[in-house]
Amino acid sequence: MSTTVAQALVERFPGDIEPLPAFRDEEAFVVRKERLLEVCRFLFDFPGSAFELLEDICGVDYPGRQKRFEAVYHLYSLQARRRIRLKVPLEESDPTVPSVIGIWKAADWFEREAFDQYGIRFEGHPNLRRILNHEEFVGHPLRKDYPIQKRQPLSKPTNFGWDQGVPAGRGEPARS
């Protein structure tokens, strides 16, 4: 079953998707960010092995590489009982990747967290704001060059604009 998915992926997206060598029986593919949405839609609709469950989206920071960041997606198929990992390398100067929230609504907060901790921007996300750190935080703490003990105390409780009657994040630009 898994080789079918792998073969189908490579046939459908030659040059844009690259299978990684199997490590501990896991399947992983490196995907170019321009084709990410199509790959995800293809996997979501794959007959017999639809990957309906988006398990995780996270970012990883590799400062030594040319493409510094990587957005990692873990998908699970209930029918085939199979997991797949997609890795999208991103450059430091332009860490943007299309958001998959149109396919899986689960992507909402996972992408917000990757933005908060790494600064990876997800185009098309309706509400890309910080989620774990406070809004006044400057920087992205999980990057390797952020010192772990650099504190940024919060001055006052934030109301995210709701005291003006407008929920923040609806159409506001994301602050970095």
Added chain:
Amino acid sequence: MLEQTEQKEWMVLNIGPAHPTMHGTLRIMVKLDGETILEAVPEIGYLHRGFEKGAEQLNYQQVIPLTDRLNYCSAMMNNVGYCRAVEKLLGIEVPRRCQYIRVIVSELSRIIDHLVCIGANLVDLGALTPFWYCFREREYVYELLEALCGARLTTSYTRIGGLAHDLPADWVKRCRKVMRENLPQAIEEVETLITRNRIFIDRTQGVGIIGAEEALNYGFTGPCLRASGVAFDLRKADPYYDYDKFDFEIPVGRNGDTYDRYLVRMEEMRQSLRILEQALDGLPEGPVNVQDKRITLPEKEKVYTQFGSLVRHIKLIVDGIVPPAGEVYSATEAANGVLGFYIVSDGTKTPYRIKVRPPCFAVYQALPRIARGNLIADLIAIIGSLNIIAGELDR
């Protein structure tokens, strides 16, 4: 009489991080029209403790106490999940006795997590008595866990490649006693009081409904997904540690409302007792740690008497375990759903990246969808039934 005006005013209510329910640091901004919720937006991060960044500074064995504090209601399951991920990275398999003991403590943790969830949920709805019953049982299980590893809550019992130490001599007997006498009785008592209680049914049936397909799209796993009708349990779908040899069922709900989530949890506790019975009966003999010199600490007698063992002990503590470079994703069925650990290793003794996939993260983000249209009083019932543990949510 009061006239109906055309102009409606919405009220914004902030259910702040300090709030009168038992669920820790959750903040929800609610837009209300009278008592009906128009929009409910949760804000999280009030217990963000930097688990992932902190784990990058420690070696693999030292991360285990940090994992305790993720889902602190069922700490053993986090330990087991993390150690399983590192063992997958190392490419080793723990001995069968260790697997069975891990299953036993995982199921005990699942039971106490469900007891907290149900107890706290019922307190929020005004039913205080089941809270006492649930917490009384937790004390029995806590005594067992304390006899096992010394701590009630933050257990840190598993080690990479096995366990900290084997079961004490009479532990199995005590566990059987708790399992056969105390726990089923408590579940029965709560069931008698609550399950067919008119008030409870009125407050929870039809409240907070989410359908199966939508729940799956939101990333739901665990009891919340099963209550919506999807029979997905990693213990059956992707069995580990001999779960495929145990005979148990997965309770599945029909409507996906709060009442179903409560029923699913009650039934899951009974199924966990079944698994416990089988695991205790089938507990094999043998070592609990994998016999690998690069991973397991030598026994204390050898450390005190033989020089080679002493050197190995020092080296393992100071240098730690060094797995090969690579990345793994390992998931277990925790009490709330699929708990995943994504570990990237660069071949050194500290992990390069650990990402925890918290089950309640995906569940909680669907709150705006679930709460819309319900009354503000229903919101409290809904949050209680989703079982949001802030330690896991925010890490």
Added chain:
Amino acid sequence: MGIETSRLFRAEPVAKTLDAILNWCRAYSLWPYPFGTACCAIEFMAVAASHYDISRFGAEVIRFSPRQADLLIVSGTISQKMAPVLRKIYDQICEPKWVIAHGACASSGGIYNNYCTVQGIDTLIPVDVYIPGCPPTPEALLDGILQIMKIIEGESVRDPKYRGQ
């Protein structure tokens, strides 16, 4: 309470009797506000439950409103995002009030020393009793509450804090 500011009630024989009455009232009917964030909150719930009954010490009336409580029990790690909230809640509790830092994270930051945790709530609010442990056993929390009672019994209406200073 207001009567402490009167000079009559601060005179010697009246003050002694008033001390005894007020301290007895305050110590044996503490109304805790469990500001529970993390794992220690679960231990607090276990203390409030029937096995380690907190109500034997009179402290069973757990009020989740700061206006109605007098003992703030901060259980669990306080993150940077939560710190202003804690300060606000502390300010909203009326005098007389006491604070217990329950657990290692509340006392000093615990095992977390990073960009998002506060290293001890005493950087934000004054603390009366620190309870170490991760999490402390329920007996330790009960001991902490007994310490608070001892502190209360040592108070007096002639303390500067009751004169608004």
